Amino acid sequence: MSKASAAEWWRGAVIYQVYPRSFADTNGDGIGDLPGVTRNLEYIASLGVDAVWISPFFTSPMKDFGYDVADYCDVDPVFGTLTDIDRLIEKAHGLGIKVITDLVFAHTSDQHAWFRDSRQAGAGPKADWYVWADPRPDGSPPNNWQSVFGGPAWTWDARRGQYYMHNFLPEQPQLNLHNVAVQDALLEVARFWVDRGVDGFRFDAINFAMHDPLLRDNPPLPPGGKRTRPFDFQDKLYNQSHPAIVDFLARVRALTDSCGGRFSVAEVGGDHAEREMQTFTAGEHHLNSAYGFLYLYAPALAPSLVRDGAEAWHGRDGQGWPSWTFSNHDAPRAISRWAEGRDLKAVAEMAMLLLMTLRGNVFIYQGEELALPQAAVPFDRLVDPEAIANWPETLGRDGARTPLPWNADQPQAGFSTVEPWLPVDPRHLALSVDRQERDPGSMLQTTRRLVAFRKAHPCLLLGDMNLVEVDADLLCFERLYREERLLCVFNLGHAPARWTIPQGLRVIEAVNLSETYQQVLPPMAGLVLTSTRG
Known part of the structure; x- marks a missing residue:
């Protein structure tokens, strides 16, 4: 490894993920906000991490809780204001913490001004900014593509007299990144946040960013395996993963490099994730890093799983730099998946040491440092559209998104003064930050020790x-x-x-x-x- 590579701050970094809706509520509406993150940055800094990744806080109708963006360049009022994010960035930098934000470039909200313009009948300037297609002669959708959240990946729009594509919710129309004007607009979004001091970007579901312009049907997958959604029956060759994605990512990398070497990491899921992660990070002209779902969906932690990851990312010439995460806002918490009847704290300690010794960057999801198990959320409190649609076959994401417990003796565990948007699991009270701060043998103290251990050894970082x-x-x-x-x-x-x-x-x-x-x-x-x- 070259000296120049070793000097890059993100290489080997420990990054803490904040899901702001569930981190800390400062205005008493039951939803976490940016001032709540700012108020607790000293806590994040005390973990010894290098950076904080903040999940979307942009203007949004919240159909998918911020991953349906209505304005990339503003803050949703539920989270605060642009002034609040500026203060957060300034304070984080003062504490030596880099700030990474999500950018959702595969789709927007149907409330975005771009989509409102695009759906109007006629040939306006944004008519081709989204993926539109005529129906088949019988009026059915243009092809067999299915959405992740269930049902066809097409919704009819009477204004246009056409179907529009959505890989996720109907309220998340697919951007047409084959259109260079769309790419230019998205690059300006990235530049907007760089100018505000952001140090890097996590690109959400970036392998969904481009489709097959010929709209060919996806072939079926061979029989076998558990399938809970129509999406699971297809080999997703044509609704995502178009080869031209890498050309757009080269434009992203050119921008981030020109702005002082901002960090870029791709989130890549799906049947061909390993191949796509390698492609998206190859050489010096694509994204810096990528992570997938090798560990996030694994029902058990076996040595063979670690072997598979290590062999795939062994550091050959021209290969990108990996990132690893055991838990995040999209997957059930790791210790609940991996405990198999064993002591949760022991599993959490073992998993944290393993994470800190892996080659690559590592992400800690909020609550992982406390050994929080997956929360139990009753059906009548579910808000995740995937969980509601597929209950009880998939548990969904709500159980990993419940409020962080700050104080066991305060209402709502110190997260809020009112009933929060998702309930606090009673099991989390004994694992609250205040109690673990006082316990020298707590998971919180172990996490601090293991992060410091990683950072003290160059061979673990590089x-x-x-x-x-x-x-x-x-x-x-x-x-x-x-x-x-x-x-x-x-x-x-x-x-x-x-x-x-x-x-x-x-x-x-x-x-x-x-x-x-x-x-x-x-x-x-x-x-x-x-x-x-x-």
């Missing part, structure tokens, strides 16, 4: 990752950078595993391991070793 041993339960890998070498060992299973410390090595960090350890690793134990000469 080094290579070589697999040493991978079996059903035991995972061993090396991290190497220049003269530093660390051996990372995890027992991810349910039973003790025999493993002896190699001669000449000593333990410098460990979780779920007794001081009297000899030759048997307890379940969920993790340790990092270095040379006794170091």
Whole structure:
């Protein structure tokens, strides 16, 4: 790795994700806001992270809770004002924290001014800014594409006398990024936020950004696997993942590089995610990094899962830089998926040490530092459109989006003075920030220690990752950078595993391991070793 690469702040960074609706409410409406984030930036800084990623706070009807943007260059009143985001950025920078925002470039809200102009009959200047198509002769949609949230990916619009495309909700019409004018407008959005001091962007569902202009039908997937939506039956070859996406990303990279090297990371899901992440980050002219759903949807944490990620992102010439996340606002919390009846705190500690030793950037989702389990949200309190549409086959996203518990003894766990938009899970009270601050053995204190450990070792930030041993339960890998070498060992299973410390090595960090350890690793134990000469 070159010296220039090592100097990039984001390479190996620890990034904390804030879902602002559920972080802290300062105005008593039951919804978190930007002043709530600003007020608690010292808490985020105390974790030792390098940056904060803030999920969308833009003007929105909130049909998909901010991922349906009505104005990219303004703040929704529920979250505050442009002045509030300016104050947040200024304070974060004063604390040494970079700020990353979401940019949703595949679609907008149907309330966006661009779409209002586009849907008018006739040939206006924005007539081709969205994906419009004539019906089939029988009046049915142009092809068989299905939306992620259920039903056809097409909605009829009487104003245009055509169907418009939407990969998600009907209220999220698909932008036509084949139109260079649309690309230009989106690049101006990025420039707007760079000018306000934003340090990087996370590009939401960017592999959905371009469609097949020929509107060819998607082929069916082979039979097998659990399928809860029509979307799951198709191989999504034509409604997304068009090869020209990389040309647009090259334009994005040129902009971010010209603005002082702003960070760019793609979110990529789907059946071809690994291939697309590699393509979107290849070389020096595309995005800096990408992350997918390898861990986010995994029902169990097995050594083979870590092996697959490490082998896919092994650092060959021209390969991009990976990012990893175990939990976020779109997936059930990791420890609830991976506990399998085991102690949640022990699983959380093991997972956090593993995350901190992976090669690439790592994201911590708010509440992960507290070992919050997936919250139970009753059906009558669900707000996630996917959860409501597919209940009970998919649990949806609400259980990962409930309010952060700040104070166990205050109403609504200190998140708000009124009933919040999603309920506080009673199990989260004992895991509140105030209680964990007072407990030296808490998950919060462990997270701070493990983040500091990662940042103290260049080989964890920048080094290579070589697999040493991978079996059903035991995972061993090396991290190497220049003269530093660390051996990372995890027992991810349910039973003790025999493993002896190699001669000449000593333990410098460990979780779920007794001081009297000899030759048997307890379940969920993790340790990092270095040379006794170091």
